Amino acid sequence: MAGKAWRSSVSRVVGALKKEAPQPRTFMRGIQTVTLIPGDGIGPEISTAVMEIFDAAKAPIQWEERNVTAIQGPGGKWMIPPDAKESMDRNKIGLKGPLKTPIAAGHPSMNLLLRKTFDLYANVRPCVSIEGYKTPYTDVDLVTIRENTEGEYSGIEHLIVDGVVQSIKLITEQASQRIAEYAFEYARNNQRASVTAVHKANIMRMSDGLFLRKCREAAEKHKDVKFTEMYLDTVCLNMVQDPTQFDVLVMPNLYGDILSDLCAGLIGGLGVTPSGNIGANGVAIFESVHGTAPDIAGKDMANPTALLLSAVMMLRHMGLHGHAKKIETACFDIIRDKKVLTKDLGGNSKCSEFTKAICQRVRDLD
Amino acid sequence: MAAHSAVLSMSKIINPFWGGRLGNTVKCCTLSSMQLITYEMLMLQPPPAKYGGRHTVTLIPGDGIGPELLNHVKEVFRFSCVPVDFEVVHVNSALESEDDINNAITAIRRNGVALKGNIETNHTMAPSVKSRNNLLRTSLDLYANVMHCQSLPGVQTRHKNIDIMIIRENTEGEYSSLEHESVSGVVECLKIITRNNSLRIADYAFRLAREKGRSRVTAVHKANIMKLGDGLFLQCCREVASGYPDITFDSMIVDNTTMQLVSKPQQFDVMVMPNLYGNVVSNVCAGLVGGPGLVPGANYGRDYAVFETATRNTGKSIAGRNIANPTAMLLAGCMMLDHLRLYDYASMIRNAILTTMNETRLHTADIGGQGTTSEVVQSIMRNIQSKGPLTTDL
Numbered sequence: 217m218a219g220k221a222w223r224s225s226v227s228r229v230v231g232a233l234k235k236e237a238p239q240p241r242t243f244m245r246g247i248q249t250v251t252l253i254p255g256d257g258i259g260p261e262i263s264t265a266v267m268e269i270f271d272a273a274k275a276p277i278q279w280e281e282r283n284v285t286a287i288q289g290p291g292g293k294w295m296i297p298p299d300a301k302e303s304m305d306r307n308k309i310g311l312k313g314p315l316k317t318p319i320a321a322g323h324p325s326m327n328l329l330l331r332k333t334f335d336l337y338a339n340v341r342p343c344v345s346i347e348g349y350k351t352p353y354t355d356v357d358l359v360t361i362r363e364n365t366e367g368e369y370s371g372i373e374h375l376i377v378d379g380v381v382q383s384i385k386l387i388t389e390q391a392s393q394r395i396a397e398y399a400f401e402y403a404r405n406n407q408r409a410s411v412t413a414v415h416k417a418n419i420m421r422m423s424d425g426l427f428l429r430k431c432r433e434a435a436e437k438h439k440d441v442k443f444t445e446m447y448l449d450t451v452c453l454n455m456v457q458d459p460t461q462f463d464v465l466v467m468p469n470l471y472g473d474i475l476s477d478l479c480a481g482l483i484g485g486l487g488v489t490p491s492g493n494i495g496a497n498g499v500a501i502f503e504s505v506h507g508t509a510p511d512i513a514g515k516d517m518a519n520p521t522a523l524l525l526s527a528v529m530m531l532r533h534m535g536l537h538g539h540a541k542k543i544e545t546a547c548f549d550i551i552r553d554k555k556v557l558t559k560d561l562g563g564n565s566k567c568s569e570f571t572k573a574i575c576q577r578v579r580d581l582d
Numbered sequence: 583m584a585a586h587s588a589v590l591s592m593s594k595i596i597n598p599f600w601g602g603r604l605g606n607t608v609k610c611c612t613l614s615s616m617q618l619i620t621y622e623m624l625m626l627q628p629p630p631a632k633y634g635g636r637h638t639v640t641l642i643p644g645d646g647i648g649p650e651l652l653n654h655v656k657e658v659f660r661f662s663c664v665p666v667d668f669e670v671v672h673v674n675s676a677l678e679s680e681d682d683i684n685n686a687i688t689a690i691r692r693n694g695v696a697l698k699g700n701i702e703t704n705h706t707m708a709p710s711v712k713s714r715n716n717l718l719r720t721s722l723d724l725y726a727n728v729m730h731c732q733s734l735p736g737v738q739t740r741h742k743n744i745d746i747m748i749i750r751e752n753t754e755g756e757y758s759s760l761e762h763e764s765v766s767g768v769v770e771c772l773k774i775i776t777r778n779n780s781l782r783i784a785d786y787a788f789r790l791a792r793e794k795g796r797s798r799v800t801a802v803h804k805a806n807i808m809k810l811g812d813g814l815f816l817q818c819c820r821e822v823a824s825g826y827p828d829i830t831f832d833s834m835i836v837d838n839t840t841m842q843l844v845s846k847p848q849q850f851d852v853m854v855m856p857n858l859y860g861n862v863v864s865n866v867c868a869g870l871v872g873g874p875g876l877v878p879g880a881n882y883g884r885d886y887a888v889f890e891t892a893t894r895n896t897g898k899s900i901a902g903r904n905i906a907n908p909t910a911m912l913l914a915g916c917m918m919l920d921h922l923r924l925y926d927y928a929s930m931i932r933n934a935i936l937t938t939m940n941e942t943r944l945h946t947a948d949i950g951g952q953g954t955t956s957e958v959v960q961s962i963m964r965n966i967q968s969k970g971p972l973t974t975d976l
Contacts, residue, residue: 481841
């Protein structure tokens, strides 16, 4: 009798201890659920391709498909559908295909809406040269981290007098601190040696000066990562001459937009560049940054590489490095072999053939 | 002319705060736009050579490699017997007072033409100490920054056959230096775009394109995000384009532009853009043709012209070591001679520079060679002596 009471109390205590470390509801039998937003245009095709490849790699991922079309909530404010929001909040990780922004639809762009809803403050774009896809630049291996919420894209503009327009660039201490901290955390977690802050503090003394100060403060806290600062024009100049000298770059919104696209151009364009958006509360949405390509939608001609590499980035973010390496190696091998390539990569195979080749290679690598 | 200046002074009295800005818009309202454009269309006349046929040019050495490169320019000019005297004005960037730069500006107003090195901006000083270079450009209203990027056959680059002219608005946009901290921790920086300046720069671009026989002008912008600001710029470019039916006009968003520049730069001909994008694009193009040591730049205003290297670097890390590339500064000097209508001297020196670059292939370290600055300059002077009519002793 006493033994039973003893055992039940022990089990209660152990149960309470177990509750101390709550498992996320998604972590059932080691499988993580990820919200998948296929998108428009070629979005559905490439999402299917990615799901097939993940299946072949036996990655412990379960997909939850959601659609994001802007709906008007109470009070006339545009928002994403509540089931999509609920799914993302629960799963915390998302993979998104290209979304079209209809002109004059009355609602802001979907990407902007997602950014605001989940407070996606950091846009991370690793740019690595792809062996087998020749560009004039080889050995590129850098990461651009761009502040995604404020800066020149605050959208605050006024017409002062007829013929004089003023745009406001907003830099806040909080956002600059957040992005600087994230940049150093990223460098540490991914074994990158140095972080370079890109700015124009000689002209925009107070705004970029504040950004730079916050970066310097974050650098003090992360002494194991080397910190340098460089003017935007010097970075552009050196980037096109010798991109190997850069490692991790952190910068405000506009410079980030220009530089991340510049770096994407160095490795071959938006069709092969992965991208991730990190938000507050642990939310992360990985996406392909190319357009919806309506002219080739539905014709099985799309190139799923960008979405696939973004999904690989997602696996790394979740800590599934083994699967990430396997899928990435398979993808690069197929591109290097040059036997089965989609049209934009220089071949004339279909998307499904390309996908099958990668799936086969993934199975072979096991 | 008198009415115009009266209007400006009236506007300054009415609204001293807005001063120049409102003056521009008032100008827009009282004179019709067509009158304004024809008024601006008077070609920038070089100052006359008042002193026995010799020109006086203001020389601002600046910081870093500026002083040594400008010394080389003086050397080459003296060697080639160029009828130009330099009035040297030093600007100390470590001081907080603006007396030095004001002296320089007065000297340029007096002489009309200047050749300058880059003046360092120490951004650890208080934000009220503005960039001296920017101050110079806005005070003299040097509204057009022109840069011509051409692939040189003697220089190894990843891309070949590049020939792009970049015209960048030089006085407003993001470089308006209007910033304030309304709440602690929140800084606002104002980017100003005016119709007047946008029309002016677009007109300059199209006139230059026509003059040089170019067929296409591309406007670079970000009007999908900054709808009012860059939207106004784009609209002004389109308006001016309608007056030049022989020249094709198109536009491109700045991030796409940089992507295209690193993959297919040969597609661009003439590009016109606001200030910040101009900074990015001109540096990318300079990098594509071989680096900051090769490309000269010019800043043109209505009454003044200032010549310098296109990428405006101080080059502190290579100062005093005799390894800087003198090509950009020397070519800027040649552009200045062209502006002063001393075409023969300009082409003589330019040919010597290009011969050294392309045939003798004496390169400095930044383009992969081992020559020192003095060796390159000596080679240029030897070239001038062998071809030119009249030189002093080497």
